[in-house]
Structure formats: structure tokens, C-alpha cells
Amino acid sequence: MxxxxxxxxxxxxxxxxxxxxxxxxxxxxxxxxxxxxxxxxxxxxxxxxxxxxxxxxxxxxxxxxxxxxxxxxxxxxxxxxxxxxxxxxxxxxxxxxxxxxxxxxxxxxxxxxxxxxxxxxxxxxxxxxxxxxxxxxxxxxxxxxxxxxxxxxxxxxxxxxxxxxxxxxxxxxxxxxxxxxxxxxxxxxxxxxxxxxxxxxxxxxxxxxxxxxxxxxxRTTSDRHFDVFDQYDRVFAFLDGRPELERWRPVLFRRMVDHLVTVYTRRDRLPRGSRAAFLRRARAHYRRHRTPGAPVPARARVHHTLVRFGLHRTYRALRLTAAAVRGAARFAGRLLGGLRRAALRGHYRLQRLLPLHADHALFTAHAGRGGDPGALESAVRDLAPRLRTAWVAGPEHHHTLAPGTRRLVPGTAAHWTALARSAYLVTDTDTEPGLVKRRGQTLVRVQRGTPLGHEGLDLQERPAAARDTDFARVLAGVDQWDYVVSADRHSTLTWERVFPGRYTTLEYGRPRTDRFHTATGADVAGLRKSLGIPRGSVAVLYAPARRDYLRTQPRLLDLERVVRRLGPRFVVLARGHHPRQGPLEAASDRVLDVSGHPDLASLCLASDALVTDFSPLMFDYAVLDRPVVLHAGDWEAYEAARGLYFDPRTVPPGAVAGSEDDLIDIFTSGHWCGARSARLRAAFRDRFCPHDDGRAAERVVRRVLLGESDLPPVVPLDERRPAPPASAAPTMSDVPPLASPPPPRQPAGLLTVTDGG
Structure with a gap:
């Protein structure tokens, strides 16, 4: 059986x-x-x-x-x-x-x-x-x-x-x-x-x-939709023979009315000319099955009135009126939108005629706030307090901004004023369409991540990954860059070739990784506590790269099977690529879905190891000097569609798994944190993290905004002390209670899935 x-x-x-x-x-x-x-x-x-x-x-x-x-x-x-x-x-x-x-x-x-x-x-x-x-x-x-x-x-x-x-x-x-x-x-x-x-x-x-x-x-237009009446007759007949279920009659009556209204109002169900007959039968069913004294929610009273009295003509009149109102509103919206855009263009032209604010710096980041621009803004406030900083971010990100930082909503007059009059523009995104960089303005571009997959002009030969990229517009934006912040020699050589321009490259490291050196063991323990990571657990951050050439992202690992095989000591943080892809489908309470977590750096600090494939996050994570394991079952497909500047398997930051079973074996055998993994990681850090000593943002600010040429020297690799992992951090009991409770957990434990951005 x-x-x-x-x-x-x-x-x-x-x-x-x-x-x-x-x-x-x-x-x-x-x-x-x-x-x-x-x-x-x-x-x-x-x-x-x-x-x-x-x-x-x-x-x-x-x-x-x-x-x-x-x-x-x-x-x-x-x-x-x-x-x-x-x-x-x-x-x-x-x-x-x-x-x-x-x-x-x-x-x-x-x-x-x-x-x-x-x-x-x-x-x-x-x-x-x-x-x-x-x-x-x-x-x-x-x-x-x-x-x-x-x-x-x-x-x-x-x-x-x-x-x-x-x-x-x-x-x-x-x-x-x-x-x-x-x-x-x-x-x-x-x-x-x-x-x-x-x-x-x-x-x-x-x-x-x-x-x-x-x-x-x-979605088939047919008279068969009239079957809904017979089906509800069967439901109420079932109740009639079972007095013990009488309490459910009011609930079923309300559900029936809602269902009948749905069938009646959907334009793709009932044939033309049959709606009046449908509503007459609905009225008869309303009277037949109505339960005296059954409460009707306020939001459903219009529907109940429609069915109770069979108001077919009234409904048609209301629908036509609503359609007319919607049409007028759309027209008015388009007209007002056009007038607003024209007004903003005129406002921007006028602002460009006014003097620059030499003490103003404007910051924009891909995810609203954070990343490299966030690290640079923090350094500006510390090193150049005379400068006034402003952030362009949606209202949902305003609460994350530091006190004293001006908040600007994208597309507003204040935003365009800041674009026209700020002496310094710092961004990791494409330049704003319509931006005209003025004489005296300085635009600093920080690239998101170390290039592993093809970028810029190299994507011309990769249409699946390039999608609808407008390369002429990309180059027009490059012509406005004054400085490009680069992490290492590989990045410098790549950016200057795929984004050719007259800018100056600042090979100073990744500003966003400075936090990895300033965070303390107490900070790490506090982050783990806020995420609900049990004391003594090994938290693995799982971060596959996004497959640009695929409409839907593949399921690369069976996370439930992985944590089941690894045992109760391991937890998985799982971060999805796109909210529209829906929730992660994990059956274990040790796979924690952190797709909505706003701070990727916090997830890195809270984890003990990283599992990834082609994600640029591996270069950032190496700064922490914590174990990294590579896993990908579609190397050939990714390389064919996106292209790779080098095969990370030949210069890996740690152990390499060829399959899901190999990955499980690497963790169960201890190879993930063994001596060979440490040697590979050291060589990887020496090649790709030469300047990431916690002072990258300071060097950029001193060079660009303060005009200094005598910059802080780079701390040698063997003298750097990044934030300690959980094994060296204080225990949970040593961490003071949080000011507010952590967000509710979804079932899971700790591997982390992210887009690695």
C-alpha cells in the first residue's frame, strides 16, 4: 500500500x-x-x-x-x-x-x-x-x-x-x-x-x-458557468441533513454570494446577453439560502445588494460610469505627467544656470542605500564634516539613512536641483537619463562587484545576458565619469577595457568591505541573535549568481536535503533573487529565507562560510578570511551565455564541489575549513583583495574630496584583523537584548541565497 x-x-x-x-x-x-x-x-x-x-x-x-x-x-x-x-x-x-x-x-x-x-x-x-x-x-x-x-x-x-x-x-x-x-x-x-x-x-x-x-x-466563455448554482444547492443540501453543521450556514451563504458576484462580474465567463438571466438566478438563490440575521461585512454590502435585488441595469450603469471615470483619470494622469516632466526639465535647466554648491555631495546606490556609496558617505561625514551629504532613495529606505543626511525622493524637483548644483556626485548605478554634467562637477562611479562574468561592451557578443542593453547610452554615461573606484588589478584592467573613457581609475579597494574590519565580535553575535541563529550553529551563506539569460532562476540546490545530510549543527541562510519569483520552497526549519533582508553585509558577517558559484560576492567575502566553497552544476551553460573572464575553479577561494553530494561531503568531512582550503583562500585574497584593509573609503575621500595625495598606506594581508567569525565571537548570552524584537522567522535554518550584488 x-x-x-x-x-x-x-x-x-x-x-x-x-x-x-x-x-x-x-x-x-x-x-x-x-x-x-x-x-x-x-x-x-x-x-x-x-x-x-x-x-x-x-x-x-x-x-x-x-x-x-x-x-x-x-x-x-x-x-x-x-x-x-x-x-x-x-x-x-x-x-x-x-x-x-x-x-x-x-x-x-x-x-x-x-x-x-x-x-x-x-x-x-x-x-x-x-x-x-x-x-x-x-x-x-x-x-x-x-x-x-x-x-x-x-x-x-x-x-x-x-x-x-x-x-x-x-x-x-x-x-x-x-x-x-x-x-x-x-x-x-x-x-x-x-x-x-x-x-x-x-x-x-x-x-x-x-x-x-x-x-x-x-476563462472559457460558456453557459456552463450556470453550474455554480447547482453546486451551491448541493452544499446547502449537505447542511440540511446535518443539524450539527448549522453554524456554518451564514459563512457559506456569504461565500456563495461572493462567488456568484465573481462569476457575474468577470467579463470572460458568461456569454454575451446572459448576464441578466444569471443575476435573476442569483437573486433566487440569495432568497432561498439566506440565513436570517447573518451579518454582512461592510465591504460586501454592495455585492449583496446587487444580488439580492437583481440590479443588472444598475450594475451596467455603474460599470459604464466607472469606466468613464477611469478613462478620464488616465487622460488627466497622462496630461499631468507630461506637464510635470516638462516642468522638471525646465527646472533642471534653470538650476544649471545657478552656481554650484562646492560643499554638497549627492549619493545614489543601486539598492537605495548601502554598498560602496554608503561606505563613502559615511567616510565623508567622518573626514569632511564641512561637506553636506544628500541621498537619493525611495521613501522606504529613508529610515536607514544616517541622522543629518538630507533625504531626496527620485524624480522630484529637489532631486534635480541636487543633480544640477552638487559639486560631487557618487553612484554605483547608471547615470540619470537627461543628466548634463557641469564644469566643476565631479562624478565618482563605484562599480558593483569584481568582474567575473562579462560586463560592459563585452556583453555585445552575449545577447542572452545583455538583453536590451543600450550600449550607446552606456558609453554616453561613461563619458561623464571622472573617477572609477576599482578593487584590484584584474578589475582595473577589465573596467578600462569594457567601459572605455577618459576617467581616472582609483585602485583603492572595495569601500563596502571596510565594515568587515570595523565590526567587532559583539556585532557579529548581535547580528546572529537578530537572525535567530542558534548558539553553536554553523551558518552557511548560500549565494548563487543570477542567471541573466534565464527568465526564471533554476533551483540549484535541494536545501532541505543538504541540511538534513549535514546534521543539526548546520543552518542555512537562503536569499532569493527576485521577489516575483515567490518564496523559497524549503521543508526544513533550518533553512531560513532571508530574501527580504536589506543588508547583505550583515548576512556575510553573521555567517561562518559562503557557498557560491559565479557571484561577485566571493571577492567581498574573501576579505573576511572565512571559508568559501564553490558549487555550480551549470558551468558550461553559464560561460556560454554570460562569458567568464577566468574560470574560478582554476583559482578558487576554497574547496570546489562538482555536485550536490560533493558539497555535502566537503562540509561533513571538514574540508571546507581545512588547511588546503585556507591555503587556497590566502592565494585568492592576495590576488583579489590587495587593498581591502578597512580604509578603502578613506583613501577615496581623501583623494577626491579633500585633494590629498599622501594617502594611508595599505595594511599588509598578514596584519589585517577582519571581524571574527562566530566561533571567536561572544556567546549569545554576552550580547545585550535587542531594542526591538527581530523580524518573524520563516521556517528555516542557515544557508544564504542571494544575487551576490
Whole structure:
């Protein structure tokens, strides 16, 4: 008897079925049977299912003689299921990696509940993944398992069959089956949740819910959407025979009205001319199932009024009025936007006629605040207090700025005034479009990271990585640079070739790494405490480079498997590349998702080691003189698409792993912090960190802003004392309590995933 029976009905999904079935059979938890139901599909779905059955004995095939619809196809799969738990998956959706392993672990933890509810993310054709907006309802708080009366908020989740696992004995005992017609999930899901004696939740994305551009039932214009009325009649009939469930009638009534309004207002569902008839039936259902005294939330009263009185003409009038108002607002917005842009251009021209402020310096950074510009601004305030500094950053970053620093919002008149009249402009981003550098202005460009992958003009031969880069505009910006801050000889030679210009290169080190020398052991312990790193743990920062040539970023490591193999001593900090990619799908509470953490330097200081591939972060991290391990399974693909100036495997900063198992072995055997790793790191630091002694920002400020030529000498490598790692830092008990509690942890431990920017 398998643990899971995964039931996949298939009808006209031949383009997606292979990926769906593969996502099931490739699960790391193999104790399953896959029941694929060909609902007499006119395309190649049946053939695809047969091919999978021929190669994997876990696949059981059901070919229905005629098309029955999604609900009855699922029933056919349930009749043949033998697993402990039933899992439903539509033929165009997929299971996330390790989803069944996470389900199995949670079922065991919660004592084999009747129903386990888990999360999903909507995936779009452009690669975007958006997690369920009410995922907070799945937070594993309070007792588990529980009944619906303990957590009624579960009814706010999408009422579908494929975000739950059902104990097969429970389904057989209650006699639940799927009805025919559209919206067949409605009379299945509500009864399941209301009658389950035990429910548990799993706060993890286990299903990728594909949002198809065409072909989806819910986006098909048809009279079949009238089936929603019959489905709610079945739900209330279920309640009529069970007085003990009467308490749920008001809740279901409100959900029904919301659902009917959704179907009525979506323009791609009901055929033209059928909306009035739909609203008349909705009015009849409202009166039939209305519960006297049922409270109606204020925000839903308009919808309830619309359905209660069948106000079809009123709705049409309101919709036309709203469309007219929106159109007028868009026109007014475009007009005002054009006038604003013209006014700002005129304002900027006028400001350029006024004298420069010789004591003003303007800073701009890629991530709002921090990085090299942040380190330089801090040095300016220390070494040249007569200079007035200003930061261009969005309002969300203003709270991070130092007291006394002027805050400017991008695109405002104040911003353009500062661009026109500040004597010094410091940035690590492309110059502002429309900027005209005046005589007497000095523009300092700090490059983000040491170049490993191709940059600048070298990307002309790498269209996959260059995307829509305007190289003429890039060179126009280069012509405005006066100084470029470089970290080492390799960087200097590369920048001057790929960004040719008349600027002066300042090979003084990376200002952003100065903090690695000024931080103390107490600072390190405090950062670890704020992140929730247990005392005595080894925190590994995992930082793969972004694959510019791919729309969606690949899953390079099975983080849950890694920490499970490494043992309880290790924790993983995981930092995603882009918020639109959705949350990291980790099943372990020792993999901490720090994708939203604003300070990469803090994560470096808090960690004990770095795992990366082509990320420029390896050069910064080497300044800390802590272990670095290289891991990448797609060296050839990355080099072909992005291009590499050198193969880091030939001059590595530490141990090199060729596979995930090699990486695990490097940590379990101790090679990651062994003598050979230390020798490789020393050679790497000697080559790429010759000036990173904690005074790089000071040298830049003294040379550019103070005009000094006698600069602080570089501290030799063997005399540098960067911040000590956790093993040498004070214990957690030695650190004073934080002024405010740390941000809430998501399930995880410590490897760190970042874009390495």
C-alpha cells in the first residue's frame, strides 16, 4: 500500500501533461502511485500517459470511454486508489520539488489527520510565481491537528481540491465524491473541511498553479458557468441533513454570494446577453439560502445588494460610469505627467544656470542605500564634516539613512536641483537619463562587484545576458565619469577595457568591505541573535549568481536535503533573487529565507562560510578570511551565455564541489575549513583583495574630496584583523537584548541565497 495516491485527470492538456507527470514521479519521496485518468481527451494526453506507464510501474492508467468532466474523472481515479492519502493534481499544474516529502513529514508530525491543507503559488507564462495571498492562514500555530471550528479562517483559502491531502479511509467513510459540472470543487471542499475530525496545515508551497493564457475552464466563455448554482444547492443540501453543521450556514451563504458576484462580474465567463438571466438566478438563490440575521461585512454590502435585488441595469450603469471615470483619470494622469516632466526639465535647466554648491555631495546606490556609496558617505561625514551629504532613495529606505543626511525622493524637483548644483556626485548605478554634467562637477562611479562574468561592451557578443542593453547610452554615461573606484588589478584592467573613457581609475579597494574590519565580535553575535541563529550553529551563506539569460532562476540546490545530510549543527541562510519569483520552497526549519533582508553585509558577517558559484560576492567575502566553497552544476551553460573572464575553479577561494553530494561531503568531512582550503583562500585574497584593509573609503575621500595625495598606506594581508567569525565571537548570552524584537522567522535554518550584488 503506497503512502500517496496522486490522481491526475487529463483533458486537452497535452502541452503541459508531461511536466505535470514528471513533477510527480521525480519526487524525492518515492512511496506513491500515480493514477492518470485520460478523460477521453481528443489530443495526445492518452498517449503521453501510456508512455509514462511503460517506463514507471508506479503509474496506473485509466482510459475513460467518453468524456465525463473533471469531477467524475477524479472519482474514477479514487475508485482505483490504494494509498493512505489522496492527492489531486490537475494535468496542467505541477508539484514542487520535495512536496510529497514535506507532506509525509507533516502528516507524521500531526498524527495522521483526516485532511492536510498546504499552499500553492500561481505561476505565469512570463516566469512570475505569486504565492497565495492568504497564506497566513496556514501558519502552523496552536494545536495540531484541529477541527474547522478551531481555525475557521481556513474557509478564506481557495476552495479547490488540489491544495489538500485526504486520508482515504476518511473519504470512504464519509462517502464524499465529486459532482458533475463546472465548480465541482465547491460541494467537495466545504463538506470535507466541515466534517473532518482532524485537520492540519503545512505552510509550504507544494503546488504550482499554472495560469494559462487560454484554454482554462474558468476563462472559457460558456453557459456552463450556470453550474455554480447547482453546486451551491448541493452544499446547502449537505447542511440540511446535518443539524450539527448549522453554524456554518451564514459563512457559506456569504461565500456563495461572493462567488456568484465573481462569476457575474468577470467579463470572460458568461456569454454575451446572459448576464441578466444569471443575476435573476442569483437573486433566487440569495432568497432561498439566506440565513436570517447573518451579518454582512461592510465591504460586501454592495455585492449583496446587487444580488439580492437583481440590479443588472444598475450594475451596467455603474460599470459604464466607472469606466468613464477611469478613462478620464488616465487622460488627466497622462496630461499631468507630461506637464510635470516638462516642468522638471525646465527646472533642471534653470538650476544649471545657478552656481554650484562646492560643499554638497549627492549619493545614489543601486539598492537605495548601502554598498560602496554608503561606505563613502559615511567616510565623508567622518573626514569632511564641512561637506553636506544628500541621498537619493525611495521613501522606504529613508529610515536607514544616517541622522543629518538630507533625504531626496527620485524624480522630484529637489532631486534635480541636487543633480544640477552638487559639486560631487557618487553612484554605483547608471547615470540619470537627461543628466548634463557641469564644469566643476565631479562624478565618482563605484562599480558593483569584481568582474567575473562579462560586463560592459563585452556583453555585445552575449545577447542572452545583455538583453536590451543600450550600449550607446552606456558609453554616453561613461563619458561623464571622472573617477572609477576599482578593487584590484584584474578589475582595473577589465573596467578600462569594457567601459572605455577618459576617467581616472582609483585602485583603492572595495569601500563596502571596510565594515568587515570595523565590526567587532559583539556585532557579529548581535547580528546572529537578530537572525535567530542558534548558539553553536554553523551558518552557511548560500549565494548563487543570477542567471541573466534565464527568465526564471533554476533551483540549484535541494536545501532541505543538504541540511538534513549535514546534521543539526548546520543552518542555512537562503536569499532569493527576485521577489516575483515567490518564496523559497524549503521543508526544513533550518533553512531560513532571508530574501527580504536589506543588508547583505550583515548576512556575510553573521555567517561562518559562503557557498557560491559565479557571484561577485566571493571577492567581498574573501576579505573576511572565512571559508568559501564553490558549487555550480551549470558551468558550461553559464560561460556560454554570460562569458567568464577566468574560470574560478582554476583559482578558487576554497574547496570546489562538482555536485550536490560533493558539497555535502566537503562540509561533513571538514574540508571546507581545512588547511588546503585556507591555503587556497590566502592565494585568492592576495590576488583579489590587495587593498581591502578597512580604509578603502578613506583613501577615496581623501583623494577626491579633500585633494590629498599622501594617502594611508595599505595594511599588509598578514596584519589585517577582519571581524571574527562566530566561533571567536561572544556567546549569545554576552550580547545585550535587542531594542526591538527581530523580524518573524520563516521556517528555516542557515544557508544564504542571494544575487551576490
Amino acid at each position: 503506497p503512502r500517496f495516491s496522486v490522481i491526475v485527470p487529463a483533458y486537452q492538456v497535452q502541452a503541459y501533461l508531461h511536466e505535470c507527470l514528471e513533477s510527480v514521479l521525480s519526487q524525492s519521496y518515492p512511496d506513491l502511485e500515480l493514477i492518470a485518468v485520460d478523460d477521453c481527451s481528443p489530443d495526445a494526453c492518452g498517449a503521453v500517459i501510456d508512455e509514462f506507464a511503460a517506463r514507471d510501474p508506479r503509474v496506473r492508467v485509466v482510459h475513460l470511454p467518453h468524456n465525463t468532466g473533471l469531477g467524475r474523472a477524479r472519482n474514477a481515479g479514487m475508485e482505483r486508489a490504494t494509498g493512505d492519502y489522496l492527492v489531486f493534481l490537475d494535468g496542467d499544474d505541477t508539484l514542487t520539488p520535495d512536496a510529497l516529502l514535506a507532506l509525509a513529514d507533516r502528516l507524521k508530525e500531526t498524527g495522521e489527520p483526516d485532511v492536510l491543507v498546504y499552499d500553492y503559488a500561481r505561476t505565469y507564462w512570463a516566469g512570475e510565481a505569486v504565492r497565495n495571498r492568504v497564506a497566513a492562514e496556514l501558519t502552523e500555530r496552536g494545536p495540531a491537528p484541529f477541527r474547522l471550528t478551531d481555525r475557521p479562517g481556513l474557509l478564506n483559502l481557495l476552495m479547490v481540491a488540489w491544495n489538500k491531502a485526504y486520508r482515504r479511509e476518511f473519504v470512504q467513510r464519509t462517502g464524499l465524491t465529486f459532482p458533475p459540472g463546472y465548480y465541482e470543487d465547491t460541494p467537495w471542499t466545504y463538506p470535507v473541511l466541515m466534517t473532518a475530525e482532524s485537520i492540519a496545515t503545512l505552510d509550504r508551497v507544494c503546488v504550482h498553479y499554472r495560469q494559462r493564457r487560454a484554454g482554462c475552464i474558468l
